[in-house]
Amino acid sequence: MRLPLLLANLLISGAALAADWSPQRAAMYLDGRQKDWFAWPRAASADGPCVSCHTGLTYLLARPALRRVLGDNQPTQYETGLLNRLRVKAGAESPGALQGVETVFAALFLSSHDGDAPSTRAAFTQLWTLQRNDGAALWYSAGLDPWETPAASYYGSALAALALGSAPPEMRGAPGTQEHIRTLQDFLRSDSKDRPLHSRLALLWASTRSPDLLAAPARRALIDEVVQKQQPDGGWTLESLGPWAAHPDAPASSGVNAYATAFTAYVLQQAGVAAPRALEWLQANQDPQTGAWPAVSMNKHYPAGSMDEKFLQDAATAFAALALIEATSSSPVR
Numbered sequence: 001m002r003l004p005l006l007l008a009n010l011l012i013s014g015a016a017l018a019a020d021w022s023p024q025r026a027a028m029y030l031d032g033r034q035k036d037w038f039a040w041p042r043a044a045s046a047d048g049p050c051v052s053c054h055t056g057l058t059y060l061l062a063r064p065a066l067r068r069v070l071g072d073n074q075p076t077q078y079e080t081g082l083l084n085r086l087r088v089k090a091g092a093e094s095p096g097a098l099q100g101v102e103t104v105f106a107a108l109f110l111s112s113h114d115g116d117a118p119s120t121r122a123a124f125t126q127l128w129t130l131q132r133n134d135g136a137a138l139w140y141s142a143g144l145d146p147w148e149t150p151a152a153s154y155y156g157s158a159l160a161a162l163a164l165g166s167a168p169p170e171m172r173g174a175p176g177t178q179e180h181i182r183t184l185q186d187f188l189r190s191d192s193k194d195r196p197l198h199s200r201l202a203l204l205w206a207s208t209r210s211p212d213l214l215a216a217p218a219r220r221a222l223i224d225e226v227v228q229k230q231q232p233d234g235g236w237t238l239e240s241l242g243p244w245a246a247h248p249d250a251p252a253s254s255g256v257n258a259y260a261t262a263f264t265a266y267v268l269q270q271a272g273v274a275a276p277r278a279l280e281w282l283q284a285n286q287d288p289q290t291g292a293w294p295a296v297s298m299n300k301h302y303p304a305g306s307m308d309e310k311f312l313q314d315a316a317t318a319f320a321a322l323a324l325i326e327a328t329s330s331s332p333v334r
Helices: 002-010 014-019 023-039 053-070 077-089 099-113 118-130 150-165 177-189 197-207 216-228 258-270 276-284 308-327
Strands: none
Touching (some): 023 077, 023 308, 053 077, 053 099, 077 118, 099 118
């Protein structure tokens, strides 16, 4: 089903998409944020800065795609630094607050960068060692939406399944692994109606590499639910990807949101569903000065100019670039 829908996406007018946003400025914004992240004391460690959901994961997803568009062959120093952090931490025995998150990320990225290497094997061994009794991947919670809450363990587990779907066969067939895979899949297939749509979108994403995660009727129902929540101007609101916890100190935000739209559009594309109106919205809403897609925190007011202030914007910009690149690519952006 993917090919006709991808062709439909391309017929939106690839030339217009390429002309109406700036990959260069998006790359400059993301690189600038990594420069600040690498220098930020709260992210620092002897092994390099931690790899976060908002700024690290999304950078490692988007920056290689931007490099291909811009004709850059070599990884940036920040790509290399983040990947080296994951390699060093792969299989680490000392626990830490972010250990589960970085283990999922190590499995996701090292499987594609390192193949069947010791670092990849260590990451998957640690993934199963840390797996919860209910089958979920160990995940971090700080009471912060959309990535760091108890409910977001479903999102993190879907990313673990995404990693597994692209892992070398040796990772999936290692002794004792099948039971871990089964319990992870059972957790993801369990009743999810009360889980945030944001997390269920991550499951749809994972199912593009492991199709048996979603039966055809469940997949159709999930896509229908997502499409029904699309706004008349083509985007999605943050509220539509909930439910979320109440955050009384969050900045006021209403209407279509850059992160919600970019993440949803990208996942739909990966699932073979064209999202032309969402792409038009993204084209029209890149900040021409900063190169970013503006978005403010869902959780609290942060001081102007602080590192924390732009976390959601980092993710919005990365997924917006991915979605727009996907729309003009002859093969899916992975």
